[in-house]
Amino acid sequence: MSEPTRPSAVAAPPHAAHDVHHEELGFWRKYVFSTDHKVIGIQYAVTGLLFLLFGFTLMMLMRWQLAYPGAAVPWLGALLGDSRMPGGTMLPEFYNELGAMHGTIMVFLGVVPLAVGGFGNFVLPLQIGAPDMSFPKINMMSYWCLVLGGLTMLGSFVIPAGGAAQSGWTSYVPLAVIAGSGQTWWLVGMIFLITSSLLGALNFITTTIQLRAKGLTFMRFPFFVWAQFVTAFLLLLAFPPLEAAGVMQLMDRVAGTSFFLPSGLVVSGQIVNNAGGGNPLLWQHLFWFLAHPEVYVLILPGMGIVAEIIANNTRKPLWGYRSMVYSLVFLGFMSFIVWAHHMFMTGMGTTMAAFFQTTTMIISIPSVVILTALVISLWGGSIRFNTPMLFALAFLPMFGIGGLTGLPLGLNITDIPLHDTYYVIAHFHYVVAPGSLFALMAGVYYWYPKATGRRMSETLGKIHFAGSFVCMNVVFMPMFIVGMAGVSRRLFDGGATYDFAQPVLHWNVVSSWGAWTLGLFQIPFIFNFFWSIWNGEKVGENPWQATTIEWSAPSPPPHGNFLGAPEAYRGPYEYSVPGAPKDFWPQFEA
């Protein structure tokens, strides 16, 4: 071959060479193995929504056992077979499978794929005016790693020996090491999911830094972009330690090592024959080193979505945008040094506990700053109460309840009586279910017109909202009462065998009926989601009269997203500018 001169002197080949490739892609490359961030985003979002439904179904099954312990589950019970529900009555082992997999699926296969994979992939490049993600093939690989991880998790339910993982989503050792084969599947599935998150995270960060449009400086970013940017750093740096821990647990299970098995471990009256010398607390440290930042991975994208929708529907700039951004960055940093507040009861020592309760109190400050800024943003706005806005507004008090009820858990002393009770379940579900999930629902209604070119039905949306809002509180509010009465969250009968729990047991029934009704109220959403693809009201590029760059692209955006090269001329939320001809002054209009 003829040797070119020094590469630095060689001009990049003209881009025309690439454009020859523009013939229509086949079905598989266009819709299944696509490298287009919009297709991947929708794939992620639909996968996430399906897993949310599946994880919720597992919980609806568990709620039967909690409300009516030992009673046969009508209809469904017989279908699940004698190894799980003999005569329709749930076995404790199956209950444990459901519990472990509910947590795993909701966190790693439901909320994260929808919040980060779905909204991050679809919205972030559009909002920064990029033609695609910076590494489209890695993006596709990230999605398919998620699918592999999801299939591994689902597959573990039907393997012949033992069924799915039973040791909780936290997979605490030594229980998880001596558990049945489902735990090995769980670990392998987690390694796929971690790989998926890592590939996604480095793509998001690179895209945000490199592919932002001309004029889009960091302080002109929509808050959603900042939220995804910080989230990506959390995923990038917090997940690898769990991968390391997962590899070590896999070694313990498969190669017979003793990383997490102490000497002289007794199981069912027999001393386990292992080398010993391992440290069970090590697993908890490594797990929570991921899982606390993970909590912020679950909530930050939601905060970003809510900020967009509140600015848009109050027709006002966000109040305190800069303080929100600084709080976000500080929050991201602090989230790495609070993990052991999950471990006050492990005997790790009071010095450690004192340190971690201090950092925990500190991290609540930036969360409160962001929430307060969002609430103050409402002040004096002429609010449009459309479906996305209703969900976004509901997010504020729900996340508020979740956050405030977390303070007693973050303090060492008050955590002791509340630890591992239903109070904890109620606390973090208020953050994640009516918190994050409401924000994500708001996002689905808000960006649906951009993805499909049609709006979802407002009537069905409002039914979905009202029902979900009431039911979420019916499900979780009683758990505070049950929890403060001291009922442990780990009981397979919901506390029925304990005398002290009798006065609060009826609340279990209330929660359960709340959960099933909540399930019914998702039907209008599912119907709306599909019906509107063909029958929704057709919209133009900017149906919400919004200011950020994604609304300058056609709906749905074509391959390459924008018709011209978008440019940012001002900050993201120039609503109701005095003297302007209309009440919004888009970032992308000169």
Add this chain to the structure above:
Amino acid sequence: MDIPYTVEVRRDTGLTNGKIGIWLFLASEVMLFGALFASYILIRTGAATWPRGDTMLDVPLATVNTIILISSSVTMVMAWASLMRGRFGTFRIYMGATILLGFGFLVVKYFEYSAHFHEGALPSTNNFLAIYYTLTGLHGLHVIGGMTVNAYFWGPGAKLWKTNPVWFTNRVEHSGLFWHFVDLVWIFLFPTLYLL
């Protein structure tokens, strides 16, 4: 449609996408190995007894391996530098040498492992061996990964040199950064496991 800044640098950041991507990837790798080293410290400080590395492992072989890996980092740089000078032929030689050295590392590692297995020193024997096999095994996987990428650039991936030499040079540089990282991990592993 082309993604901007795959080949040319963005002016305000001064970087290409790939350069940021590989450094972020390495940051996550630091966290992965960092967690394992931290676990090593925690398990060792909590252990009643802990063998000295040289009583269990073969220090001379590991020294040879250290020399092999450091040499492979040198040849990796030379491969990239050859491309910068536009000498594709020398690139092939140095890249080939890098891959062969990586392979040599794995062969030595194979002899080490099989000797341990013959003595009955398994991962389940004690926690020293457990962490030894986990760390060196994971490192070995990284060596294989780096060799695969390098082999791709030596073989089929080299086609890019004809159409877009700058891009190809950048790719080799990024793969080199990963290779140096793998080397660096070994530089930490060697004293930690074999000497301390």
